[in-house]
Amino acid sequence: MIRIHHVVRIPVVSKALLVVLILTSFLLTSCSSGATMDENETELRHIALVAPIHAEEQGDAIRLGAEAAAKENGLVLDYIPLEPSDDEAEQLQAALKVLEKGSSAILIDPASEAVLQKLGDQASAADVPVIALNDERMTTGVLSAIAINNEVAGRKAGEQLADLLEGRGVIAILRSDREDPDLMAREVGAKSVLSEMSGIQIADGAACGKREDACWQAAKQLLDRESVDGILALDIQASLGAAKEVARRKVQGKIKIVTFGSDLEQLQLLQDGILHKLVVQNGFSTGYLGVEQAVKVLDGSKYDKPIVLETKVIDADNMFWMDNQKVLFPFVK
Amino acid sequence: MWSFSAFILLIVIVVAVLLFNKFSRSAEQSVFLNAQQIVDQVSYNLEDYVDGMAQLYRAIEENMLADGQWDDEQVTQQLNTIMRSRDDIVSIALFNEQGDMLRNHPAMPVKPSARVTEQSWFHSAMRVSDHLSFSLPHVQNLYDHTFKWVVTMSKGITVVHNGEPTYVILLVDINFKKIDELSSRISLGKRGYAYIIDEGAGNIVYHPQQQLIYMGLRNESVERALTSSDSYIDESDGVKRLNTVKSVVNIGWKIVGVSYLDEIMTTREEVNRYLVQVVAIVLVLAIVVSLILSAMLTRPIRRMGRTMKAVERGDFNVELPMQGPLEVVQLSSRFNLMLDKIRQLMKQIVKEQESKRRYELEALQAQINPHFLYNTLNSVVRMVGMSKKEEVITMITSLSKLFRLSLSKGKTSISVREELEHARHYLTIQQMRYKQKFDFMIEADEAAQSCYTLKLVLQPLIENAIVHGIEYMVDHGHIHITAAIKGDLLEMTVKDNGVGMSPAMVERILEVEALHHNPAPFINTAGSGVAVRNVHDRIQLYYGHRYGLEFESELEVGTTVRIRIPVIHDIGEGREND
Numbered sequence: 001m002i003r004i005h006h007v008v009r010i011p012v013v014s015k016a017l018l019v020v021l022i023l024t025s026f027l028l029t030s031c032s033s034g035a036t037m038d039e040n041e042t043e044l045r046h047i048a049l050v051a052p053i054h055a056e057e058q059g060d061a062i063r064l065g066a067e068a069a070a071k072e073n074g075l076v077l078d079y080i081p082l083e084p085s086d087d088e089a090e091q092l093q094a095a096l097k098v099l100e101k102g103s104s105a106i107l108i109d110p111a112s113e114a115v116l117q118k119l120g121d122q123a124s125a126a127d128v129p130v131i132a133l134n135d136e137r138m139t140t141g142v143l144s145a146i147a148i149n150n151e152v153a154g155r156k157a158g159e160q161l162a163d164l165l166e167g168r169g170v171i172a173i174l175r176s177d178r179e180d181p182d183l184m185a186r187e188v189g190a191k192s193v194l195s196e197m198s199g200i201q202i203a204d205g206a207a208c209g210k211r212e213d214a215c216w217q218a219a220k221q222l223l224d225r226e227s228v229d230g231i232l233a234l235d236i237q238a239s240l241g242a243a244k245e246v247a248r249r250k251v252q253g254k255i256k257i258v259t260f261g262s263d264l265e266q267l268q269l270l271q272d273g274i275l276h277k278l279v280v281q282n283g284f285s286t287g288y289l290g291v292e293q294a295v296k297v298l299d300g301s302k303y304d305k306p307i308v309l310e311t312k313v314i315d316a317d318n319m320f321w322m323d324n325q326k327v328l329f330p331f332v333k
Numbered sequence: 334m335w336s337f338s339a340f341i342l343l344i345v346i347v348v349a350v351l352l353f354n355k356f357s358r359s360a361e362q363s364v365f366l367n368a369q370q371i372v373d374q375v376s377y378n379l380e381d382y383v384d385g386m387a388q389l390y391r392a393i394e395e396n397m398l399a400d401g402q403w404d405d406e407q408v409t410q411q412l413n414t415i416m417r418s419r420d421d422i423v424s425i426a427l428f429n430e431q432g433d434m435l436r437n438h439p440a441m442p443v444k445p446s447a448r449v450t451e452q453s454w455f456h457s458a459m460r461v462s463d464h465l466s467f468s469l470p471h472v473q474n475l476y477d478h479t480f481k482w483v484v485t486m487s488k489g490i491t492v493v494h495n496g497e498p499t500y501v502i503l504l505v506d507i508n509f510k511k512i513d514e515l516s517s518r519i520s521l522g523k524r525g526y527a528y529i530i531d532e533g534a535g536n537i538v539y540h541p542q543q544q545l546i547y548m549g550l551r552n553e554s555v556e557r558a559l560t561s562s563d564s565y566i567d568e569s570d571g572v573k574r575l576n577t578v579k580s581v582v583n584i585g586w587k588i589v590g591v592s593y594l595d596e597i598m599t600t601r602e603e604v605n606r607y608l609v610q611v612v613a614i615v616l617v618l619a620i621v622v623s624l625i626l627s628a629m630l631t632r633p634i635r636r637m638g639r640t641m642k643a644v645e646r647g648d649f650n651v652e653l654p655m656q657g658p659l660e661v662v663q664l665s666s667r668f669n670l671m672l673d674k675i676r677q678l679m680k681q682i683v684k685e686q687e688s689k690r691r692y693e694l695e696a697l698q699a700q701i702n703p704h705f706l707y708n709t710l711n712s713v714v715r716m717v718g719m720s721k722k723e724e725v726i727t728m729i730t731s732l733s734k735l736f737r738l739s740l741s742k743g744k745t746s747i748s749v750r751e752e753l754e755h756a757r758h759y760l761t762i763q764q765m766r767y768k769q770k771f772d773f774m775i776e777a778d779e780a781a782q783s784c785y786t787l788k789l790v791l792q793p794l795i796e797n798a799i800v801h802g803i804e805y806m807v808d809h810g811h812i813h814i815t816a817a818i819k820g821d822l823l824e825m826t827v828k829d830n831g832v833g834m835s836p837a838m839v840e841r842i843l844e845v846e847a848l849h850h851n852p853a854p855f856i857n858t859a860g861s862g863v864a865v866r867n868v869h870d871r872i873q874l875y876y877g878h879r880y881g882l883e884f885e886s887e888l889e890v891g892t893t894v895r896i897r898i899p900v901i902h903d904i905g906e907g908r909e910n911d
Contacts, residue, residue, distance in 0.1 A: 068545055268478060285548050301845045316446070320474055326547030329472045329480045 020068070045295050048078045048098040049287070052109035052134070053091050054210050054237065057263040061283025062133060062290070063288070064330065066107060067073055069291035077291070078103065086114045087178075095119045099126055107287075113181055116142065127151045129297045131290050134281075135306060143307035144293040150182045153311045154189025157258050160277040160313055161190075161230045162197055164256040166290045169229030172222055173205035174215065174238040178283040183234045186260065198328040203228055210243060215241025223249065239266060243274045262328050263315070266327035271316050278314040282327055285309055341619040349612045351682075356604040361562070364592070365564055368577040371519050372590035375527055378515045378727060383584045389415070390486050390505055393425060397503065401425055401494040403436045412438040423473065423483050428455070430500050449475070458489040458502040461560070467584050469536050470543075475504055481734045483508055512539050516588070525592035528553060532585045535559045556857045559591045566594065583863040633657035637668065649676050685874055692871045693745065712766045722764040728765050731758040741788055743874075746901075747824070749816050750782040756791040756814055763799055771803050771810030771829075781816040784823050785901040787875050791862035792896045794827040794882075802831020802892055822880075823900045830891040844867060872898060 028077055049066045052059045070077035095108055095115070099122055105156060106128060110116035116132055120141030123130045132138065132145040154253050161171060169325035171194060176183050203226045206284045208218035219242040222228070231246075233239035239259030246252050258264065258277040269275040297303070318324055337665055365373075396411045397403040416422055416438060426437035432449035449455055452474065457466045468485040483506040491500050514540055516527045528540040535555035537546050545551040554567050557576070564577045573594035580587050600832040633656070640651050649672060653665035709732055716725045741747050747755075760773045778868050795812065803810030830883040834842075842865055869882040886892040 064544070065548075065550075072542075096478070140536065264478070264480060271444070271474075273446065280549060282545065285550060286548050288545070288548070307543050320472065322469075322471070326473045329482065331543045331547055 032221045035171055038134050045073060045104040045298070046076045046078055046102075048080055048095075048103040048106045049290075049293060050080045050098065050106065050108040051082045053082055053088065053095040053111045054084070054235075058236070058261060058281075058283045061185060061262075061330070062109065062287035065284035065287030065289075066291045067287075068284075069288040069295075073291065073295050075104075075291070075295070077318070088115050091115055093120055096122060099128060100260055103128060104298055105129045105131060107131045107133055107290045107294060109286075110135055112179060113137060113139075117138060123278045131294050131297070132306070133286050133290050137181075138304070138306060142283055143297045144290075144303045146289045146309065147295065147306045148185065148309050148311050150185035151189035151192075153279050153281070154186035154191075154262065155193045156189075156313055157186065157232055157260065157277070157279045158190035158313060160279070161232055162194060162200055162265060164258065165200070165230050167197055168199035170201045170203050170227065171230045172203045172226055174219060174222065174231055174233045174242055175205055175207045175240065176235055177207040177209045180235075186234050189316035191247045193331065208238060210237060213241070213244075216244045217241070218246035220248075223255075228255060230256040230258065233257060234259040235259075236263055236266065239275060240269075243269045247274055264329075267314075267319060267328060271317060273316060276315060280312045280314050280328065282309060282312075284330070337623045338616075338620050341623070342616055342752060345545055345612050345615045345619070345679070349608045353604060355552055356608070359563070360604055365577075365863055367577065368521055368525075368575060368590050368592050369564065369579075371521060372577040372579045374587055375469040375516060375519055375590070376581050376588050379512070379529075379581045379588060382515060382584055383467070383581065384513055386443075386505075386507060387583075389422075389866070390418070390465060390488070390503075393487070393505060394490065395522040397427065397436070398490060398492045401492045401499075402567045403494075408436075409438070417907075421507050423481055423508050424475070424504075425506075426475065426504045426662040428502045428504065430459070430502075437500065443448050443475050444477045447475050450803050454485040454487040454504060455502060457505075458487040462489040462491065462500070464488060470509070470538055474741070481506075481508060484512075509539060509811065513541075517541055519590070521592035522596035527588055527590045529581070529586050529588050530555050530558060532559065532580065532587050537758070538586055551867055553589070553591075555589075558587060583882065600769060621796055628662075630658065633661040633665070637661075639667065640668070641857035644672065644675075669786050688870065689874050692867050692874075708766060711764055712762075716765070728762055734758045735762065739789060739792075745787060746785045747788045749777065749825070751787050752786050752788060752791055752825075753777055753782065753814070753816060755788070756795055760794050760812065763795075763814065767804070771799070771812055773812040773814065775814045777814075777816035778818070781823060781825075783902070784818070785903065786823065786825070786896075787871055790868050790872065790896055791825065791827060793868050794896070797825055797865050797894075798831060798892065802833070804831040806831055818900055821900055823894040825898075825899050826893055827896075828891065828893040833888040833890050833892055835888060836886075839886055842884065868896075872896065 006155040047066075047070060049063060052062070052124045067077050069075075077222065080098055080100070080289050082091060082094060088093075091111045092106075092115045095106060096119065098106060099119070106119070106123060107129060108116070108119060110119070110132060116130075116135060116137060120130050120139045122141070124141030128141075129143040130141050132142050132147070134147055134149040136143055136149070160328075165171070173187060173190070175187060191202065194202055206218040208215035215237045219231070220236075222231075223245055231242045233242050236259070237256065239261065240263075242257050242259075243252075246255050246257065252272070252274040256276045257274065258279070259275060262278060262280040262282070262283075266275060266278055270278055286309065289309075292305070292312050293307065312324070314324060314328065319328060354542075363810045393412070393415060396415075397408055400406070404841075412425060416425070418796055424437060424439060424441075426443075427435040428449060432455065434449075437443070442885045443449065450852055453471070454466070454468045455469070455794070465486060468487070469480055471482045473479065473483045473485075484506045486507065487502055489500060489502050491498055493499070494501075512529070516529060519525070519527055521527065525543045525897055529538040530536060530553075535558070537543065537555070538554065540546045540553070542551055542553075552569070554569050554576075557565055558578050559568060561576070561578050562580075564575060567574050567576050575594055577585055577590040579593070637653060640653055643651050651672070653667055653668055655662050657665075709728065711737070713728050713732075714726055716728065735755060735758040738747070738751055741751065757775055764771065764773070791814065795814070798812055799810075805810070808830075811830050814821070814826065815828075816825045818824075865882065872881050880897045880899065883895040883897065884892065885895070
């Protein structure tokens with residue numbers, strides 16, 4: 001067999017050069033692939049949380065949850081506090097100020113639909129996502145929402161109150177003097193249950209605002225005016241006012257009170273037998289999930305439905321069940 | 334050279350892979366070990382803490398219950414001191430079997446709705462007396478407006494109080510300050526952490542993100558931690574984590590250290606990168622070294638190659654220097670020897686060629702030997718004078734044919750037939766010149782006639798036969814020429830019945846030495862025999878040393894000359910050199 005070798009002669013110098021070049025590129029690529037990005041290079045993203053009006057403990061819980069999530073996701077949470085006397089106008093103002101100052105995303109528990117709409121319009125123009133908390137409405141600019149179904153919560157409350165009264169009695173609803181859609185939904189839910197029960201009459205309720213003891217006064221007038229067996233208090237203020245009046249009249253336990261929230265004061269009153277049932281939503285989860293949603297939205301996820309959280313019914317018997325303890329009492333080391 | 338580099342690359346890569354495995358394994362092992370040590374450390378610290386708490390509990394117990402008096406001033410002082418010195422004790426309280434509070438510190442009324450007897454710490458103290466039990470984390474439910482998360486130490490003790498044996502339950506609530514401190518001050522990578530579960534049911538006792546755990550926003554895979562006793566890798570949410578488990582013996586807890594594998598993997602990557610760099614550097618070195626080496630090795634070889642190329646181009650006056658490695662020196666010397674040989678051979682060839690040409694020239698010149706021509710023409714003139722018209726024609730014809738044949742278009746080989754023809758014409762001319770002093774006969778078989786031979790081999794022999802053999806004869810001469818194939822030889826003979834030669838003369842004729850040192854005169858003067866030797870040498874030059882002339886001679890009887898050449902059916906065949 002004959003082999004023919006074609007010998008291509010390259011001068012040695014260029015051969016060596018070629019080798020060195022190849023190796024250098026090899027080295028360079030190996031180095032560049034291993035280069036690590038300094039994590040501190042990028043500035044931390046800011047996410048703003050606008051406090052709810054009448055924040056109380058629910059607001060604190062939301063804030064705690066949001067802060068926990070921000071810490072976990074490596075964000076800075078700018079909490080925009082409100083004065084206790086602030087109302088929806090001030091909340092909107094604070095939110096627009098944050099938008100002007102600049103933030104990656106804005107979380108807000110809006111005082112009203114108007115606040116959410118105005119903020120949403122402005123934010124979508126500025127290309128800043130808004131995450132609504134405790135609000136199912138996903139209007140323009142609102143890219144995600146964490147909410148409870150307030151109507152279902154109201155129905156639960158109505159059922160509980162009817163149970164406490166064993167299906168017979170007069171019920172008054174203590175509502176807020178604010179045009180709060182959440183509270184209205186609760187009332188609608190409760191009424192839809194109660195109106196079906198023949199033994200239950202719904203008396204004229206009362207409304208109260210956020211002024212100190214306003215709700216107590218309202219409850220007092222209500223109880224002066226009507227003889228009621230049960231009170232459905234639609235928010236924390238109302239429940240505290242009702243509890244105060246019931247305790248003052250020493251009729252605690254006789255007048256059944258069902259309400260919403262999980263303030264420590266409410267829990268104390270629940271344990272003392274002045275309040276009877278709490279329909280509890282988890283504020284911490286709301287804040288936590290709100291920030292998580294904000295992160296996902298910023299990463300390009302799209303949501304067209306709100307995340308609906310479950311509510312729980314708590315009473316004096318089950319409030320210290322381990323599962324409930326964990327949700328009701330903030331863990332402080 | 335490339336194969337050498339490839340070989341080195343292979344070895345380096347094998348070594349690198351082995352090293353990488355070893356390194357990364359040992360790095361991983363050290364990380365595992367490190368995690369284990371850290372978790373062990375936390376566990377020991379917790380054990381110490383729990384022991385310390387148990388001791389503290391005993392101290393409180395002795396202080397409050399030693400003489401059955403828990404409400405005197407001294408006890409209050411002591412409890413104050415203890416409480417002030419510790420920030421992890423929330424409250425101390427003493428209950429009787431009915432759940433009534435006997436004494437507590439800080440002193441506060443227990444709220445009526447607390448339902449003390451239904452609480453778990455109360456149960457465990459009632460169930461087993463004289464055994465200190467630690468509860469799971471729970472919300473303290475004793476006093477108004479405080480709902481703190483605590484771990485409760487409780488024990489049921491029988492004491493003599495006011496002369497009566499009384500069963501009491503001592504409760505000490507501790508908060509998570511110290512546990513948190515002990516558990517969070519660990520370094521398991523950047524994001525690693527440790528959490529504590531109880532060995533009974535896997536409840537989370539402590540977690541750096543306890544609130545999230547409680548809210549159900551975070552999960553830990555406690556099932557595996559419960560069953561495992563050292564480390565395992567868990568991949569619950571796509572992130573690989575190393576879990577290191579250690580039991581805290583005296584309290585029934587387990588501490589689980591969690592470290593993120595991708596942080597360990599960076600170690601692996603670092604090793605990887607480092608090794609890649611090492612490999613690359615080694616490779617560069619290897620290739621540079623191999624380049625240098627091969628340059629050193631191949632320089633003489635390349636020089637050889639260049640020299641050989643020069644030889645190829647025809648420059649034979651080169652010589653390789655004797656330097657470089659031994660093998661190269663040997664090769665060079667061989668090459669030089671070979672070149673020497675080649676040069677010698679070339680000289681020889683040049684000489685031989687020169688001889689050939691000379692002989693041919695001589696043969697040709699012999700043909701146009703003026704002497705012969707002069708004699709022949711003289712004869713012709715004579716014949717013309719004698720009006721021998723026929724003979725003149727024959728002679729002139731023969732002469733012309735003789736010349737034509739001897740020229741033979743410049744070819745050195747002609748057919749035997751032509752050579753015989755040539756001989757015939759020559760003989761014819763000579764016959765006429767020597768006035769029929771001899772007769773001749775030419776015999777050749779057909780096969781032999783179609784063979785080829787060097788031209789002008791017969792004529793000098795015939796001339797020799799006539800001039801030396803027959804001219805001086807008294808009798809009538811006879812020349813007999815044959816051509817025949819004998820085996821692989823073509824044999825032509827020229828036989829005369831002339832005076833013959835002595836063996837010494839025969840020998841002298843074919844003395845090879847004469848070839849080089851006697852430039853043969855082209856006129857064959859009497860007895861020189863140069864023309865004959867010329868034939869012999871030419872044959873040997875053309876066909877090789879096997880062939881040539883052979884003389885057989887006897888004085889007064891005659892001489893036979895045999896020409897031996899190879900049987901050649903083609904022009905150009907059977908030539909050793911030209």
